[in-house]
Amino acid sequence: MKQNQSFTEGRIFSPLIRFALPVLFALFLQTMYGAVDLLIVGQFGGELADVYVSAVSTGSQLMQAITVVITGLAMGLTVFVGKEIGAGQREKAGKIIGSGIFLFGVIAVVIAVIMVCTSPLLAKAMHAPEEAFDQTVSYIRICSAGAVFIVAYNLVGSIFRGIGDSKMPLITVAIACVLNIAGDMLMVAVFHMGASGAAIATVFAQAVSVLISLLIIRRRTLPFALSVKNIKPKKVFIAEMLRLGIPIALQDLLVNISFLVIIAIVNSLGLTASAGVGVAEKLCGFLMLVPSAFMQSMSAFVAQNMGAKKPERARKALLCGIASSLVASVIMAYFTFFHGDLLAGIFAKDREVILAAADYLKAYALDCLLTSFLFCFIGYFNGCGSTTFVMMQGIIGAFGVRLPVSWLMSKRAEVSLFHIGLATPASSLVQIILCGVYFLTLLRKQKSAGHELKSQI
Numbered sequence: 001m002k003q004n005q006s007f008t009e010g011r012i013f014s015p016l017i018r019f020a021l022p023v024l025f026a027l028f029l030q031t032m033y034g035a036v037d038l039l040i041v042g043q044f045g046g047e048l049a050d051v052y053v054s055a056v057s058t059g060s061q062l063m064q065a066i067t068v069v070i071t072g073l074a075m076g077l078t079v080f081v082g083k084e085i086g087a088g089q090r091e092k093a094g095k096i097i098g099s100g101i102f103l104f105g106v107i108a109v110v111i112a113v114i115m116v117c118t119s120p121l122l123a124k125a126m127h128a129p130e131e132a133f134d135q136t137v138s139y140i141r142i143c144s145a146g147a148v149f150i151v152a153y154n155l156v157g158s159i160f161r162g163i164g165d166s167k168m169p170l171i172t173v174a175i176a177c178v179l180n181i182a183g184d185m186l187m188v189a190v191f192h193m194g195a196s197g198a199a200i201a202t203v204f205a206q207a208v209s210v211l212i213s214l215l216i217i218r219r220r221t222l223p224f225a226l227s228v229k230n231i232k233p234k235k236v237f238i239a240e241m242l243r244l245g246i247p248i249a250l251q252d253l254l255v256n257i258s259f260l261v262i263i264a265i266v267n268s269l270g271l272t273a274s275a276g277v278g279v280a281e282k283l284c285g286f287l288m289l290v291p292s293a294f295m296q297s298m299s300a301f302v303a304q305n306m307g308a309k310k311p312e313r314a315r316k317a318l319l320c321g322i323a324s325s326l327v328a329s330v331i332m333a334y335f336t337f338f339h340g341d342l343l344a345g346i347f348a349k350d351r352e353v354i355l356a357a358a359d360y361l362k363a364y365a366l367d368c369l370l371t372s373f374l375f376c377f378i379g380y381f382n383g384c385g386s387t388t389f390v391m392m393q394g395i396i397g398a399f400g401v402r403l404p405v406s407w408l409m410s411k412r413a414e415v416s417l418f419h420i421g422l423a424t425p426a427s428s429l430v431q432i433i434l435c436g437v438y439f440l441t442l443l444r445k446q447k448s449a450g451h452e453l454k455s456q457i
Contacts, residue, residue, distance in 0.1 A: 007164065007301045008086055008308040013320045016301055020321075022166035024293035026157070029170070029177040031285040033205070035347070036181050037198040038282050042347050044189040050275050050350060052188075054132040054267075055195040057278020059139030061263055062122055063150075065256035066111060070151050072252040073107070074100075074158035075382055076245020079303045080237075082383070085163055086307030097159055098230030099237040108151035115144030126260060127267040129274055135195040142196060146203030152210045156217075161300045168220075172213045179205035247387035251394030258398035262406045262420065269415065276356025277417065279347045280340075283357070284364050287336055290328040291375035294321040298376055302383025311446045318380045325372040337365035356417055363421025370428035377435035384442065393434040402427035 007015055037060060041052035077100045084093040115122070119140040128136040143150075153176065157169035183201025187193045193200070259281075266277045298321050302314040335343065340358035348354050381390050405423035412419060 007304045007317075008310055008313070012313060012316050016297060016317055016320055017324065019164070019166050019301065020293050020297040020324075022170040023161070023297050024289060026166070026170040026173045027289050027293050027296075028286070029173040031282075031289060033173065033177045033180050033202075035282045035285065036177070036184050037202060038278065039347050040184040040188045041195060041198055042279075042349065045194060046192075048194065049348075050271055050353065051129075051132045051135060052194045052198075053275045053278055053348065053353070054129055054271055055135035055139055056198055057275065057281065058123070058126050058128050058132070058136050058263060058267065059143065059195065059199070061256075061260060061278075061281065062126060062140055063143045065253060065260060066115065066144075066147070067150060067154065068252040068256050069249045070104070070107070070111075070154045071158070072249030073242075073245040074104070074154055075248045075299060076241045076243070076387070077155075078158045078161050078299060079244050079382060079385060079387075080241055081159065081163060082161075082300050082303030083307035083385075086304035093163070095230050095234065096237045096241070098232065099234045100159070100241060101155070101231050102233050103238050103241065104151050104155050105148075108148040111151070112144055112147035115147065116141055119144060125264070127264040129267055129271045131271060132195075132274075139195040139199045142199035143202055146206060149203060149206040149210050153206045156210070156213050161296060164300065164304065166297070166300075168213070168217070171216065172209055175212050176205045176209035179208055244385060244387050247391035248382060251391035255394050255398045258402045261403055262423065265406060265410050266417070266420065269410075272350070272352045273356055273417065275348065275350070275353045276344075277360050279344050279353060279357040280360040280364070280417075280421075282347060283336075283340075283343050283361060287332050287364060287368050288371055288375075290332070291325050291371040294325045295375035295379035295382075297321070298379025299382040302380050303385075306384055314380065314383065315443070318376055321376040321379070322373055325376060326369070329368045329372040333365040333368040336361050336368060340365075360417040360421045362418050363423075363425060366422075366425040367428055370425055370432060373432050374428050374435065377432070377439065381435070381438070386438070386442070389438050393431050393438075396434065397427040397431040401430050 007019070037056050038053060041056050042049050045052040077096070080096055081093050084090075084096065119137050122140055123133055123136040126136070153172065156172050160166070160168040180201055183204050184198055187197025187201050191197060263274075263277065263281075267274045298317060301317050305311070305314040305317070340361035341354055343361065344354045344357035348357065378390055381387070402423045405426050406420050409416070409419040409423065
């Protein structure tokens, strides 16, 4: 069965939706994968449940920052491969993937060594509450030791999205999710290992998922030629991957650093606030699923069409993505604003923690609407190869808006998690304005290039 698809011919809306749905399900399972740790330690942690929730929240947020760097770098591979597939250069695509595997192998080792050695310093920098400090360090250290599996896990998804296959990443994350749930129940509910048990389950699930995925891939017919001899560093390919991926990774890292700073600000308010925002952040992962799915799908769709010299199809895909994402986001915004306490109750039992989470979630209800536009724009620009702009608008949003607003709100006489949370939609609004201006600039350039080509003909 052919599982890879070309986006350069025929209809736009239905192929985009068909591609985005497996990405959405994969992201849902990925979010579930991360949320299960918090859910199980919150429900089965006993008297230390709030301690474990705070530790897993802080530790997983830090690990998420590392993961988005990997995902950002891998997006460079997705776009690079997507363009070559769109241009019909399938043999070259295989060599690019081989160089990518080598590059990410080196990155995995470096991350593991640095994170394991600096985990106490990182927990301290995050202002982990004293009661949860040791558990936070343990969670970070164990997850960091399995960095090679985190990298491989994300690399597989990026490669297959680049060739137009969103089903293989879904299979990969589904395997990991099921194993993580089983591992968490065993380590936390049965063996009472707290945050450390949740971390062990996470690493084990990713390791087994990667191994099973590789076995599945070996039985597949792929649209590129990849052999062991291709897994070597080819400077020209690595340079292009890094040119595309580093701005995305840097932007994602800096954005996550801004969220880490907000977590640190909230941690300084005490264990209840820390646990409440930790619960809210996990729920926000679910709230952003649809925009995130369209962002990833848009990158692959646009990359293939730009490689095939069809920028108009790419622009139409952007409009389709925004419209589809907005419909779902309106629904999510309603439930988040008016029923945040019910959502928070899924992850926590303590009434004070639930109310703190609900207060923070009201601000994210506004962001649900804004990210429908922002994430699709980001996916479009990534697919166009305009990753430097993506980096710049992300930095401006994070450090020019989100951090100053959250800091100012935390200094109010009556500190409210809702007011601190408003920093996020404020940042998104500024970023949308920047994206709109840049989109019009690109449009003028593309039309000018089209007129020049017609005059030459």
